[in-house]
Amino acid sequence: MKQELKIQLIDTHAGGDVSRIVTGGIDALPGGSVRAQMEYLRDDADGLRKLLLEEPYGIPEMSVDLLVPPSDPRAAAGYIIMEVMGYPIYSGSNTICTATAVLDAGIVPMKEGKQDFFLESPAGLVRIEARVENGVVEAITCEGLPSYIHTHRASIEVPSIGRVIYSVAYSGGFYALVDAEALGFDLTLDEEQELARAAHRIVEAIQAETGFSHYTLGDVGPLPFLHFMGPVQQVAEGYYRSRSATYVHPGVICRSTTGTGTSARLALMDYEGLIHPGDKLETVSLRETGFIGEFSAIEQEDEYRVVKNNITGKGYVIARSDIVVNCEDSLVDCDGLHHILSSRMSQ
Structure with a gap:
Protein backbone atom coordinates (compact mmCIF):
# COMPACT_ATOMS: atom_id res chain seq x y z
CA MET A 1 0.00 0.00 0.00
CA GLY A 135 -17.86 28.12 -27.39
CA VAL A 136 -14.45 29.81 -27.06
CA VAL A 137 -13.62 32.47 -24.47
CA GLU A 138 -12.29 35.23 -26.73
CA ALA A 139 -11.78 37.94 -24.10
CA ILE A 140 -11.99 38.56 -20.38
CA THR A 141 -12.39 42.05 -18.95
CA CYS A 142 -11.77 42.40 -15.22
CA GLU A 143 -11.62 45.31 -12.86
CA GLY A 144 -8.13 46.49 -12.05
CA LEU A 145 -7.53 47.65 -8.51
CA PRO A 146 -7.90 51.42 -7.96
CA SER A 147 -4.41 52.74 -8.75
CA TYR A 148 -2.55 55.89 -7.81
CA ILE A 149 0.84 57.58 -7.95
CA HIS A 150 2.65 57.61 -4.62
CA THR A 151 5.90 59.19 -5.83
CA HIS A 152 6.49 61.13 -9.03
CA ARG A 153 9.89 61.39 -10.72
CA ALA A 154 12.21 60.68 -7.83
CA SER A 155 15.86 59.90 -8.53
CA ILE A 156 18.27 57.37 -7.12
CA GLU A 157 21.88 56.34 -7.73
CA VAL A 158 22.03 52.69 -8.77
CA PRO A 159 25.33 50.74 -8.75
CA SER A 160 26.64 49.98 -12.27
CA ILE A 161 23.75 51.93 -13.83
CA GLY A 162 23.99 55.47 -12.52
CA ARG A 163 21.27 58.00 -11.76
CA VAL A 164 17.77 56.60 -12.44
CA ILE A 165 14.55 58.62 -12.53
CA TYR A 166 11.51 56.64 -11.35
CA SER A 167 7.92 57.06 -10.22
CA VAL A 168 6.07 54.73 -7.83
CA ALA A 169 2.47 53.58 -8.35
CA TYR A 170 0.22 51.28 -6.35
CA SER A 171 -2.02 49.00 -8.43
CA GLY A 172 -2.27 45.86 -6.29
CA GLY A 173 1.40 46.13 -5.30
CA PHE A 174 3.90 48.96 -5.41
CA TYR A 175 5.58 49.42 -8.80
CA ALA A 176 8.63 51.43 -9.78
CA LEU A 177 7.92 52.94 -13.21
CA VAL A 178 11.03 53.58 -15.31
CA ASP A 179 11.55 55.01 -18.81
CA ALA A 180 13.13 52.19 -20.81
CA GLU A 181 14.67 54.46 -23.46
CA ALA A 182 16.46 56.52 -20.80
CA LEU A 183 18.30 53.34 -19.81
CA GLY A 184 19.09 52.38 -23.41
CA PHE A 185 16.43 49.67 -23.85
CA ASP A 186 14.18 49.13 -26.87
CA LEU A 187 12.10 46.48 -25.03
CA THR A 188 12.84 43.65 -27.44
CA LEU A 189 13.07 39.97 -26.54
CA ASP A 190 16.86 39.80 -26.87
CA GLU A 191 17.11 42.30 -23.97
CA GLU A 192 15.16 40.12 -21.52
CA GLN A 193 18.07 39.00 -19.33
CA GLU A 194 19.65 42.46 -19.18
CA LEU A 195 16.27 43.99 -18.33
CA ALA A 196 15.95 41.56 -15.42
CA ARG A 197 19.44 42.41 -14.17
CA ALA A 198 18.86 46.16 -14.41
CA ALA A 199 15.46 45.94 -12.73
CA HIS A 200 16.90 43.91 -9.86
CA ARG A 201 19.58 46.54 -9.23
CA ILE A 202 17.06 49.39 -9.31
CA VAL A 203 14.56 47.64 -7.04
CA GLU A 204 17.28 46.74 -4.54
CA ALA A 205 18.46 50.36 -4.47
CA ILE A 206 14.93 51.69 -3.90
CA GLN A 207 14.24 49.11 -1.19
CA ALA A 208 17.43 50.09 0.62
CA GLU A 209 16.57 53.79 0.51
CA THR A 210 12.84 54.03 1.21
CA GLY A 211 9.60 52.19 1.99
CA PHE A 212 6.05 52.83 0.85
CA SER A 213 2.74 52.77 2.69
CA HIS A 214 -0.75 52.45 1.19
CA TYR A 215 -3.28 55.06 2.33
CA THR A 216 -5.65 52.38 3.71
CA LEU A 217 -3.65 49.12 3.79
CA GLY A 218 -0.62 50.66 5.50
CA ASP A 219 2.71 48.84 5.22
CA VAL A 220 2.46 46.15 2.52
CA GLY A 221 6.17 45.30 2.53
CA PRO A 222 9.10 46.38 0.36
CA LEU A 223 8.50 47.54 -3.19
CA PRO A 224 8.65 44.32 -5.26
CA PHE A 225 7.91 45.26 -8.88
CA LEU A 226 9.32 47.36 -11.70
CA HIS A 227 7.62 48.30 -14.97
CA PHE A 228 9.75 49.40 -17.92
CA MET A 229 7.88 51.91 -20.09
CA GLY A 230 8.42 52.34 -23.81
CA PRO A 231 7.33 55.42 -25.81
CA VAL A 232 3.59 56.07 -26.01
CA GLN A 233 2.04 56.15 -29.48
CA GLN A 234 -1.48 57.41 -30.17
CA VAL A 235 -3.02 55.00 -32.68
CA ALA A 236 -6.59 56.39 -32.63
CA GLU A 237 -8.67 58.94 -30.78
CA GLY A 238 -8.47 57.98 -27.11
CA TYR A 239 -6.41 54.84 -27.86
CA TYR A 240 -2.71 54.57 -27.04
CA ARG A 241 -0.07 51.85 -27.33
CA SER A 242 3.27 51.33 -25.59
CA ARG A 243 5.84 48.58 -25.35
CA SER A 244 6.30 47.45 -21.75
CA ALA A 245 8.06 44.89 -19.57
CA THR A 246 7.36 43.96 -15.96
CA TYR A 247 9.94 42.63 -13.49
CA VAL A 248 8.60 40.61 -10.54
CA HIS A 249 11.50 38.63 -9.06
CA PRO A 250 15.27 38.23 -9.52
CA GLY A 251 15.75 36.84 -13.03
CA VAL A 252 12.04 37.00 -13.91
CA ILE A 253 10.53 39.35 -16.50
CA CYS A 254 6.87 38.46 -17.01
CA ARG A 255 5.97 37.13 -20.41
CA SER A 256 2.94 39.44 -20.42
CA THR A 257 2.88 43.14 -19.61
CA THR A 258 0.75 42.21 -16.52
CA GLY A 259 -2.59 43.68 -15.58
CA THR A 260 -1.30 45.47 -12.50
CA GLY A 261 1.61 46.88 -14.51
CA THR A 262 -0.87 48.23 -17.06
CA SER A 263 -3.01 49.72 -14.26
CA ALA A 264 0.09 51.40 -12.79
CA ARG A 265 0.88 52.89 -16.18
CA LEU A 266 -2.65 54.29 -16.49
CA ALA A 267 -2.23 55.98 -13.12
CA LEU A 268 1.00 57.63 -14.25
CA MET A 269 -0.45 58.79 -17.57
CA ASP A 270 -3.39 60.34 -15.72
CA TYR A 271 -1.07 62.01 -13.19
CA GLU A 272 0.88 63.56 -16.06
CA GLY A 273 -2.30 64.68 -17.86
CA LEU A 274 -1.79 62.38 -20.85
CA ILE A 275 -5.10 60.49 -20.78
CA HIS A 276 -8.71 61.08 -19.74
CA PRO A 277 -11.58 58.85 -18.53
CA GLY A 278 -12.70 56.60 -21.38
CA ASP A 279 -9.22 56.40 -22.93
CA LYS A 280 -7.44 53.09 -23.44
CA LEU A 281 -3.80 51.99 -23.30
CA GLU A 282 -2.59 48.80 -24.98
CA THR A 283 0.64 47.53 -23.43
CA VAL A 284 2.76 45.26 -25.66
CA SER A 285 5.21 42.73 -24.21
CA LEU A 286 8.62 41.50 -25.32
CA ARG A 287 6.77 38.57 -26.92
CA GLU A 288 4.30 40.85 -28.77
CA THR A 289 1.36 39.89 -26.54
CA GLY A 290 -0.79 42.60 -25.03
CA PHE A 291 -3.38 43.73 -22.51
CA ILE A 292 -5.72 46.67 -22.91
CA GLY A 293 -6.24 48.94 -19.94
CA GLU A 294 -9.23 51.29 -19.89
CA PHE A 295 -9.23 54.38 -17.68
CA SER A 296 -12.83 54.37 -16.42
CA ALA A 297 -13.01 57.06 -13.72
CA ILE A 298 -11.11 59.15 -11.20
CA GLU A 299 -11.67 59.37 -7.45
CA GLN A 300 -9.97 61.38 -4.72
CA GLU A 301 -8.69 59.45 -1.69
CA ASP A 302 -6.85 61.58 0.86
CA GLU A 303 -4.23 63.44 -1.18
CA TYR A 304 -4.19 60.87 -4.01
CA ARG A 305 -5.85 60.83 -7.43
CA VAL A 306 -7.07 57.25 -7.71
CA VAL A 307 -7.62 55.80 -11.18
CA LYS A 308 -10.37 53.23 -11.59
CA ASN A 309 -9.67 50.95 -14.52
CA ASN A 310 -10.47 47.74 -16.36
CA ILE A 311 -8.06 45.27 -17.96
CA THR A 312 -8.90 43.16 -21.03
CA GLY A 313 -6.97 40.13 -22.25
CA LYS A 314 -7.43 36.59 -23.49
CA GLY A 315 -6.76 33.42 -21.53
CA TYR A 316 -5.95 30.08 -23.11
Whole structure:
Protein backbone atom coordinates (compact mmCIF):
# COMPACT_ATOMS: atom_id res chain seq x y z
CA MET A 1 0.00 0.00 0.00
CA LYS A 2 1.21 3.48 -0.76
CA GLN A 3 -0.17 6.91 -0.14
CA GLU A 4 -0.91 8.90 -3.26
CA LEU A 5 -1.58 12.62 -3.01
CA LYS A 6 -3.22 14.21 -6.06
CA ILE A 7 -3.90 17.80 -7.09
CA GLN A 8 -6.22 18.62 -9.99
CA LEU A 9 -5.12 21.45 -12.29
CA ILE A 10 -6.19 23.48 -15.29
CA ASP A 11 -3.10 25.15 -16.76
CA THR A 12 -3.80 28.41 -18.56
CA HIS A 13 -1.92 31.41 -19.89
CA ALA A 14 -2.72 35.04 -20.59
CA GLY A 15 -0.21 37.03 -22.59
CA GLY A 16 2.28 34.19 -22.11
CA ASP A 17 2.17 34.10 -18.30
CA VAL A 18 1.19 30.59 -17.19
CA SER A 19 -1.27 30.31 -14.31
CA ARG A 20 -1.99 26.90 -12.79
CA ILE A 21 -5.58 26.86 -11.56
CA VAL A 22 -5.98 24.35 -8.71
CA THR A 23 -9.49 22.92 -9.01
CA GLY A 24 -9.31 19.98 -6.59
CA GLY A 25 -7.28 17.93 -4.14
CA ILE A 26 -6.91 20.60 -1.46
CA ASP A 27 -8.83 20.39 1.80
CA ALA A 28 -10.98 23.29 2.97
CA LEU A 29 -8.92 26.10 4.48
CA PRO A 30 -9.94 27.92 7.66
CA GLY A 31 -11.02 31.54 7.33
CA GLY A 32 -14.25 33.43 6.85
CA SER A 33 -13.09 35.26 3.71
CA VAL A 34 -10.81 34.64 0.76
CA ARG A 35 -8.35 37.08 2.34
CA ALA A 36 -8.36 35.09 5.60
CA GLN A 37 -7.89 31.82 3.70
CA MET A 38 -4.96 33.39 1.85
CA GLU A 39 -3.39 34.45 5.15
CA TYR A 40 -3.74 30.91 6.51
CA LEU A 41 -2.12 29.45 3.39
CA ARG A 42 0.68 32.02 3.57
CA ASP A 43 1.38 31.56 7.28
CA ASP A 44 0.66 27.84 7.83
CA ALA A 45 0.77 26.01 4.48
CA ASP A 46 3.23 27.81 2.20
CA GLY A 47 4.46 24.40 1.06
CA LEU A 48 1.71 24.30 -1.58
CA ARG A 49 3.05 27.43 -3.32
CA LYS A 50 6.60 26.08 -3.24
CA LEU A 51 5.51 22.64 -4.43
CA LEU A 52 3.78 23.96 -7.56
CA LEU A 53 6.33 26.64 -8.47
CA GLU A 54 9.55 24.69 -7.93
CA GLU A 55 11.07 21.54 -9.43
CA PRO A 56 9.93 19.00 -10.40
CA TYR A 57 6.41 20.38 -10.88
CA GLY A 58 6.91 24.00 -11.89
CA ILE A 59 9.21 26.93 -12.53
CA PRO A 60 9.38 30.40 -10.89
CA GLU A 61 7.93 32.15 -13.96
CA MET A 62 4.56 30.44 -13.36
CA SER A 63 1.75 31.46 -11.01
CA VAL A 64 -0.76 29.37 -9.07
CA ASP A 65 -4.41 30.20 -8.37
CA LEU A 66 -6.20 28.05 -5.80
CA LEU A 67 -9.98 28.00 -6.14
CA VAL A 68 -11.65 28.34 -2.73
CA PRO A 69 -15.20 29.00 -1.50
CA PRO A 70 -16.08 32.70 -1.68
CA SER A 71 -17.42 34.59 1.32
CA ASP A 72 -19.47 36.97 -0.82
CA PRO A 73 -22.65 35.20 -2.06
CA ARG A 74 -22.46 37.10 -5.36
CA ALA A 75 -19.16 35.43 -6.30
CA ALA A 76 -19.06 32.21 -8.32
CA ALA A 77 -15.70 31.27 -6.78
CA GLY A 78 -12.87 32.62 -4.72
CA TYR A 79 -9.22 32.40 -5.72
CA ILE A 80 -5.90 32.77 -3.91
CA ILE A 81 -2.96 34.00 -6.01
CA MET A 82 0.48 32.47 -5.40
CA GLU A 83 3.64 33.68 -7.13
CA VAL A 84 7.34 33.20 -6.60
CA MET A 85 7.51 36.39 -4.51
CA GLY A 86 4.56 35.43 -2.31
CA TYR A 87 0.84 36.14 -2.17
CA PRO A 88 -0.28 39.27 -4.07
CA ILE A 89 -3.80 40.32 -3.18
CA TYR A 90 -4.60 40.93 -6.84
CA SER A 91 -3.27 40.21 -10.34
CA GLY A 92 -4.82 41.00 -13.69
CA SER A 93 -3.29 38.10 -15.63
CA ASN A 94 -4.18 35.62 -12.86
CA THR A 95 -7.74 36.94 -12.78
CA ILE A 96 -8.07 36.57 -16.56
CA CYS A 97 -6.74 33.01 -16.32
CA THR A 98 -8.96 32.08 -13.36
CA ALA A 99 -12.05 33.46 -15.09
CA THR A 100 -11.18 31.45 -18.21
CA ALA A 101 -10.72 28.28 -16.15
CA VAL A 102 -14.01 28.53 -14.23
CA LEU A 103 -15.81 28.90 -17.57
CA ASP A 104 -13.88 25.96 -19.05
CA ALA A 105 -14.64 23.78 -16.01
CA GLY A 106 -18.34 24.67 -16.00
CA ILE A 107 -18.17 26.29 -12.55
CA VAL A 108 -19.70 29.26 -14.38
CA PRO A 109 -21.87 27.96 -17.24
CA MET A 110 -20.54 29.30 -20.52
CA LYS A 111 -22.95 31.36 -22.64
CA GLU A 112 -22.56 32.72 -26.14
CA GLY A 113 -21.98 36.45 -26.39
CA LYS A 114 -21.20 38.58 -23.35
CA GLN A 115 -21.83 37.43 -19.80
CA ASP A 116 -21.04 38.93 -16.43
CA PHE A 117 -20.15 37.23 -13.17
CA PHE A 118 -18.11 37.84 -10.04
CA LEU A 119 -15.02 36.25 -8.53
CA GLU A 120 -13.65 36.97 -5.07
CA SER A 121 -9.93 37.70 -4.79
CA PRO A 122 -8.04 38.42 -1.57
CA ALA A 123 -8.53 42.10 -2.48
CA GLY A 124 -12.32 41.66 -2.64
CA LEU A 125 -15.08 41.17 -5.18
CA VAL A 126 -14.07 41.40 -8.87
CA ARG A 127 -16.55 41.92 -11.70
CA ILE A 128 -15.81 39.82 -14.79
CA GLU A 129 -17.12 40.31 -18.31
CA ALA A 130 -16.50 37.36 -20.62
CA ARG A 131 -16.96 37.39 -24.39
CA VAL A 132 -17.64 33.92 -25.81
CA GLU A 133 -17.78 33.11 -29.51
CA ASN A 134 -18.55 29.60 -30.80
CA GLY A 135 -17.86 28.12 -27.39
CA VAL A 136 -14.45 29.81 -27.06
CA VAL A 137 -13.62 32.47 -24.47
CA GLU A 138 -12.29 35.23 -26.73
CA ALA A 139 -11.78 37.94 -24.10
CA ILE A 140 -11.99 38.56 -20.38
CA THR A 141 -12.39 42.05 -18.95
CA CYS A 142 -11.77 42.40 -15.22
CA GLU A 143 -11.62 45.31 -12.86
CA GLY A 144 -8.13 46.49 -12.05
CA LEU A 145 -7.53 47.65 -8.51
CA PRO A 146 -7.90 51.42 -7.96
CA SER A 147 -4.41 52.74 -8.75
CA TYR A 148 -2.55 55.89 -7.81
CA ILE A 149 0.84 57.58 -7.95
CA HIS A 150 2.65 57.61 -4.62
CA THR A 151 5.90 59.19 -5.83
CA HIS A 152 6.49 61.13 -9.03
CA ARG A 153 9.89 61.39 -10.72
CA ALA A 154 12.21 60.68 -7.83
CA SER A 155 15.86 59.90 -8.53
CA ILE A 156 18.27 57.37 -7.12
CA GLU A 157 21.88 56.34 -7.73
CA VAL A 158 22.03 52.69 -8.77
CA PRO A 159 25.33 50.74 -8.75
CA SER A 160 26.64 49.98 -12.27
CA ILE A 161 23.75 51.93 -13.83
CA GLY A 162 23.99 55.47 -12.52
CA ARG A 163 21.27 58.00 -11.76
CA VAL A 164 17.77 56.60 -12.44
CA ILE A 165 14.55 58.62 -12.53
CA TYR A 166 11.51 56.64 -11.35
CA SER A 167 7.92 57.06 -10.22
CA VAL A 168 6.07 54.73 -7.83
CA ALA A 169 2.47 53.58 -8.35
CA TYR A 170 0.22 51.28 -6.35
CA SER A 171 -2.02 49.00 -8.43
CA GLY A 172 -2.27 45.86 -6.29
CA GLY A 173 1.40 46.13 -5.30
CA PHE A 174 3.90 48.96 -5.41
CA TYR A 175 5.58 49.42 -8.80
CA ALA A 176 8.63 51.43 -9.78
CA LEU A 177 7.92 52.94 -13.21
CA VAL A 178 11.03 53.58 -15.31
CA ASP A 179 11.55 55.01 -18.81
CA ALA A 180 13.13 52.19 -20.81
CA GLU A 181 14.67 54.46 -23.46
CA ALA A 182 16.46 56.52 -20.80
CA LEU A 183 18.30 53.34 -19.81
CA GLY A 184 19.09 52.38 -23.41
CA PHE A 185 16.43 49.67 -23.85
CA ASP A 186 14.18 49.13 -26.87
CA LEU A 187 12.10 46.48 -25.03
CA THR A 188 12.84 43.65 -27.44
CA LEU A 189 13.07 39.97 -26.54
CA ASP A 190 16.86 39.80 -26.87
CA GLU A 191 17.11 42.30 -23.97
CA GLU A 192 15.16 40.12 -21.52
CA GLN A 193 18.07 39.00 -19.33
CA GLU A 194 19.65 42.46 -19.18
CA LEU A 195 16.27 43.99 -18.33
CA ALA A 196 15.95 41.56 -15.42
CA ARG A 197 19.44 42.41 -14.17
CA ALA A 198 18.86 46.16 -14.41
CA ALA A 199 15.46 45.94 -12.73
CA HIS A 200 16.90 43.91 -9.86
CA ARG A 201 19.58 46.54 -9.23
CA ILE A 202 17.06 49.39 -9.31
CA VAL A 203 14.56 47.64 -7.04
CA GLU A 204 17.28 46.74 -4.54
CA ALA A 205 18.46 50.36 -4.47
CA ILE A 206 14.93 51.69 -3.90
CA GLN A 207 14.24 49.11 -1.19
CA ALA A 208 17.43 50.09 0.62
CA GLU A 209 16.57 53.79 0.51
CA THR A 210 12.84 54.03 1.21
CA GLY A 211 9.60 52.19 1.99
CA PHE A 212 6.05 52.83 0.85
CA SER A 213 2.74 52.77 2.69
CA HIS A 214 -0.75 52.45 1.19
CA TYR A 215 -3.28 55.06 2.33
CA THR A 216 -5.65 52.38 3.71
CA LEU A 217 -3.65 49.12 3.79
CA GLY A 218 -0.62 50.66 5.50
CA ASP A 219 2.71 48.84 5.22
CA VAL A 220 2.46 46.15 2.52
CA GLY A 221 6.17 45.30 2.53
CA PRO A 222 9.10 46.38 0.36
CA LEU A 223 8.50 47.54 -3.19
CA PRO A 224 8.65 44.32 -5.26
CA PHE A 225 7.91 45.26 -8.88
CA LEU A 226 9.32 47.36 -11.70
CA HIS A 227 7.62 48.30 -14.97
CA PHE A 228 9.75 49.40 -17.92
CA MET A 229 7.88 51.91 -20.09
CA GLY A 230 8.42 52.34 -23.81
CA PRO A 231 7.33 55.42 -25.81
CA VAL A 232 3.59 56.07 -26.01
CA GLN A 233 2.04 56.15 -29.48
CA GLN A 234 -1.48 57.41 -30.17
CA VAL A 235 -3.02 55.00 -32.68
CA ALA A 236 -6.59 56.39 -32.63
CA GLU A 237 -8.67 58.94 -30.78
CA GLY A 238 -8.47 57.98 -27.11
CA TYR A 239 -6.41 54.84 -27.86
CA TYR A 240 -2.71 54.57 -27.04
CA ARG A 241 -0.07 51.85 -27.33
CA SER A 242 3.27 51.33 -25.59
CA ARG A 243 5.84 48.58 -25.35
CA SER A 244 6.30 47.45 -21.75
CA ALA A 245 8.06 44.89 -19.57
CA THR A 246 7.36 43.96 -15.96
CA TYR A 247 9.94 42.63 -13.49
CA VAL A 248 8.60 40.61 -10.54
CA HIS A 249 11.50 38.63 -9.06
CA PRO A 250 15.27 38.23 -9.52
CA GLY A 251 15.75 36.84 -13.03
CA VAL A 252 12.04 37.00 -13.91
CA ILE A 253 10.53 39.35 -16.50
CA CYS A 254 6.87 38.46 -17.01
CA ARG A 255 5.97 37.13 -20.41
CA SER A 256 2.94 39.44 -20.42
CA THR A 257 2.88 43.14 -19.61
CA THR A 258 0.75 42.21 -16.52
CA GLY A 259 -2.59 43.68 -15.58
CA THR A 260 -1.30 45.47 -12.50
CA GLY A 261 1.61 46.88 -14.51
CA THR A 262 -0.87 48.23 -17.06
CA SER A 263 -3.01 49.72 -14.26
CA ALA A 264 0.09 51.40 -12.79
CA ARG A 265 0.88 52.89 -16.18
CA LEU A 266 -2.65 54.29 -16.49
CA ALA A 267 -2.23 55.98 -13.12
CA LEU A 268 1.00 57.63 -14.25
CA MET A 269 -0.45 58.79 -17.57
CA ASP A 270 -3.39 60.34 -15.72
CA TYR A 271 -1.07 62.01 -13.19
CA GLU A 272 0.88 63.56 -16.06
CA GLY A 273 -2.30 64.68 -17.86
CA LEU A 274 -1.79 62.38 -20.85
CA ILE A 275 -5.10 60.49 -20.78
CA HIS A 276 -8.71 61.08 -19.74
CA PRO A 277 -11.58 58.85 -18.53
CA GLY A 278 -12.70 56.60 -21.38
CA ASP A 279 -9.22 56.40 -22.93
CA LYS A 280 -7.44 53.09 -23.44
CA LEU A 281 -3.80 51.99 -23.30
CA GLU A 282 -2.59 48.80 -24.98
CA THR A 283 0.64 47.53 -23.43
CA VAL A 284 2.76 45.26 -25.66
CA SER A 285 5.21 42.73 -24.21
CA LEU A 286 8.62 41.50 -25.32
CA ARG A 287 6.77 38.57 -26.92
CA GLU A 288 4.30 40.85 -28.77
CA THR A 289 1.36 39.89 -26.54
CA GLY A 290 -0.79 42.60 -25.03
CA PHE A 291 -3.38 43.73 -22.51
CA ILE A 292 -5.72 46.67 -22.91
CA GLY A 293 -6.24 48.94 -19.94
CA GLU A 294 -9.23 51.29 -19.89
CA PHE A 295 -9.23 54.38 -17.68
CA SER A 296 -12.83 54.37 -16.42
CA ALA A 297 -13.01 57.06 -13.72
CA ILE A 298 -11.11 59.15 -11.20
CA GLU A 299 -11.67 59.37 -7.45
CA GLN A 300 -9.97 61.38 -4.72
CA GLU A 301 -8.69 59.45 -1.69
CA ASP A 302 -6.85 61.58 0.86
CA GLU A 303 -4.23 63.44 -1.18
CA TYR A 304 -4.19 60.87 -4.01
CA ARG A 305 -5.85 60.83 -7.43
CA VAL A 306 -7.07 57.25 -7.71
CA VAL A 307 -7.62 55.80 -11.18
CA LYS A 308 -10.37 53.23 -11.59
CA ASN A 309 -9.67 50.95 -14.52
CA ASN A 310 -10.47 47.74 -16.36
CA ILE A 311 -8.06 45.27 -17.96
CA THR A 312 -8.90 43.16 -21.03
CA GLY A 313 -6.97 40.13 -22.25
CA LYS A 314 -7.43 36.59 -23.49
CA GLY A 315 -6.76 33.42 -21.53
CA TYR A 316 -5.95 30.08 -23.11
CA VAL A 317 -6.40 26.62 -21.58
CA ILE A 318 -3.22 24.65 -22.27
CA ALA A 319 -3.60 21.55 -20.06
CA ARG A 320 -5.96 19.68 -17.76
CA SER A 321 -4.12 17.29 -15.47
CA ASP A 322 -3.59 15.62 -12.13
CA ILE A 323 -0.31 16.13 -10.32
CA VAL A 324 0.73 13.10 -8.31
CA VAL A 325 2.71 14.16 -5.25
CA ASN A 326 5.26 11.52 -4.24
CA CYS A 327 6.73 12.49 -0.90
CA GLU A 328 9.44 9.84 -1.30
CA ASP A 329 10.89 11.79 -4.23
CA SER A 330 14.07 13.56 -3.09
CA LEU A 331 13.09 16.64 -5.14
CA VAL A 332 9.72 16.96 -3.39
CA ASP A 333 9.33 18.67 -0.03
CA CYS A 334 6.06 17.59 1.61
CA ASP A 335 6.62 19.46 4.86
CA GLY A 336 3.55 21.49 5.69
CA LEU A 337 1.43 19.81 3.00
CA HIS A 338 -0.28 16.81 4.54
CA HIS A 339 -2.79 18.90 6.50
CA ILE A 340 -4.18 20.56 3.33
CA LEU A 341 -3.86 17.81 0.69
CA SER A 342 -6.74 15.38 0.32
CA SER A 343 -5.19 11.90 0.35
CA ARG A 344 -6.14 8.62 -1.23
CA MET A 345 -4.81 5.17 -0.50
CA SER A 346 -4.07 3.05 -3.55
CA GLN A 347 -2.22 -0.07 -4.52
